[in-house]
Amino acid sequence: MVNIGIFVGSSGGITLSAAQQLEELFENSQLINMEEDYDDLEQFDEFDVLLIGSSTWGQGDVQRDWVDPLFEMQNEEPDFSGKKVAFFGAGDQESHPEEFVTALGKMKDIFTKLGADTEYGYTSAEGYTFKYSYAQKDGRFCGLAIDDINQEDLTQERVFNWAQQLKKEMGI
Ligand SMILES: Cc1cc2nc3c(=O)[nH]c(=O)nc-3n(C[C@H](O)[C@H](O)[C@H](O)COP(=O)(O)O)c2cc1C
Numbered sequence: 001m002v003n004i005g006i007f008v009g010s011s012g013g014i015t016l017s018a019a020q021q022l023e024e025l026f027e028n029s030q031l032i033n034m035e036e037d038y039d040d041l042e043q044f045d046e047f048d049v050l051l052i053g054s055s056t057w058g059q060g061d062v063q064r065d066w067v068d069p070l071f072e073m074q075n076e077e078p079d080f081s082g083k084k085v086a087f088f089g090a091g092d093q094e095s096h097p098e099e100f101v102t103a104l105g106k107m108k109d110i111f112t113k114l115g116a117d118t119e120y121g122y123t124s125a126e127g128y129t130f131k132y133s134y135a136q137k138d139g140r141f142c143g144l145a146i147d148d149i150n151q152e153d154l155t156q157e158r159v160f161n162w163a164q165q166l167k168k169e170m171g172i
Contacts, residue, residue, distance in 0.1 A: 002172050004029035005047030007038070009054045009063035014090040014148045018159050019053050022088075025163040026051075026172075034065035041069070041078050049170060050083055050116070052107055055090040060099030060134060062106060063089075070110055080114040084170050086121030087135075087143030088162065094150050097130040104143040105134035118142070120169050121162060127154075 004026050010016035016033065023031045029051075032038055044050060054063040062070060087108055091101035112118045122140045125133075128147065135141045144162040148155045166172070 001028050002048040002170075003046060004049040004051065004172070005032060005044065006030065006051045007032045007034060007044075007053065009034040009065035010090070011055060011057065011063055014146065014155075015053045015055045015063070015088070018088060018090070018144075018146055018155065019051075021156065021159045022051055022163055025160065026167075034063075034069065038065070038069065041072055041076060044078065044080070044083075048083060049172060050085045050111075051088065051166075052085060052111065053088045054103045054107060056096070056099060056101050056103040059096075060102035060106070062103040066103075066107070070107070073110055073114060078114060080111060080116035083116045084120055085111050085116040085118045086166055087118075088121070088146065088159075089143070090146040090148055091133075092149045093128050093130040093147050098132050100128070100130035100133040100135075100147075101141065101143075101145040102134040104141065104145070105136070108135070108142045121166050123158075123162065123165075
């Protein structure tokens with residue numbers, strides 16, 4: 001059975017709550033809260049599948065607990081080849097339509113450069129209203145976009161459906 005690591009950075013608890021739901025939906029998964037549980041890059045080695053969660057802050061920035069680890073990754077260039085990786089995170093399409101869930105796209109670039117297979121868990125951008133997102137290409141997000149502020153009633157179902165999609169796509 002594959003080991004699944006759910007690494008999450010969340011300032012207000014919304015992306016964390018999605019991560020907790022994912023932990024319940026995936027057998028053999030472990031939640032690593034970047035604020036409390038993360039020590040160093042070697043923690044990623046323990047897992048075959050990584051579910052990477054971050055809300056978006058500033059103007060399209062990753063959540064603050066991801067800043068140092070991502071910097072370290074870009075410097076040390078660990079080899080992530082063979083790992084299946086998917087991205088999820090919260091944003092706010094009404095207050096921040098110019099960089100909606102952009103953090104997902106930024107993280108995807110970094111993990112892809114390190115050799116990870118990041119072609120999993122893409123979702124349609126239909127049903128969201130925003131101007132721009134670096135996480136969007138050709139009408140699809142490179143992961144799961146959550147907007148619990150404006151579309152709270154959709155969050156749980158979106159997370160559930162995404163988990164089903166990943167199980168199929170990754171064969172887990
Ligand atoms: C100062 C500030 C900047 C933000 N910038 C963005 C942004 O650029 N893009 C976006 O989609 N959401 C942005 N948001 C919205 C947050 O991502 C949103 O509140 C999210 O639910 C937080 O998730 P978390 O509780 O997991 O941290 C911003 C919120 C604040 C307060």
